[in-house]
Amino acid sequence: MNPGQAEHAEHEVRTALAQRRVRYTPARRLVVEALSRAAGPLAAGDLHERLGGRVPLSSLYRTLAVLEEAQVLTREHDAAGVARYELAEWLLGHHHHLVCSVCGEVRDVGVDPAVETTITRLVARVAADAGYRAAGHRLDIEGTCAACRTA
Numbered sequence: 001m002n003p004g005q006a007e008h009a010e011h012e013v014r015t016a017l018a019q020r021r022v023r024y025t026p027a028r029r030l031v032v033e034a035l036s037r038a039a040g041p042l043a044a045g046d047l048h049e050r051l052g053g054r055v056p057l058s059s060l061y062r063t064l065a066v067l068e069e070a071q072v073l074t075r076e077h078d079a080a081g082v083a084r085y086e087l088a089e090w091l092l093g094h095h096h097h098l099v100c101s102v103c104g105e106v107r108d109v110g111v112d113p114a115v116e117t118t119i120t121r122l123v124a125r126v127a128a129d130a131g132y133r134a135a136g137h138r139l140d141i142e143g144t145c146a147a148c149r150t151a
Contacts, residue, residue, distance in 0.1 A: 006033070006037065012091055028066070030051055030055055031055065031067065035047070035085065036049055040084075040086065040105070041076055041106075041108075042086070042136075043082050043084050044060060044085070052122045053075050062149070063086055072091070073086065074088050075136075076097075078106060079099065095110050096138065099142045100143065100148055106140075
């Protein structure tokens with residue numbers, strides 16, 4: 001996210017929390033800022049490291065829970081079951097993830113609109129074949145990142 005987008009996201013988070021009567025504390029601001037700069041979802045331990053200990057781990061977990069409940073963050077689990085957090089899609093825009101099966105890195109990736117249209121049609125068809133109506137989709141592409149391939 002570029003600086004202008006990050007500033008816009010912070011404003012939107014502040015507004016969303018105020019509407020839910022949730023305070024935008026310094027710890028919550030630090031978490032939102034760190035996640036807005038991340039290339040993809042982060043595990044709590046990675047986020048704690050990025051914050052340089054400015055938010056104690058116990059406070060970080062409470063902060064993540066509050067922001068998730070306020071629908072500012074989303075929590076997803078990687079293939080190993082590790083919870084990773086990112087700003088909600090309404091802040092980031094629709095995107096997918098590249099997941100390294102070796103190191104666990106998760107990186108956001110957008111796709112060409114024509115490809116996204118094809119994915120959306122496939123999702124709708126798969127859902128319809130199973131008697132569902134698709135409301136949305138997430139796509140995680142698993143593989144090996146460049147760093148792990150050369151290691």
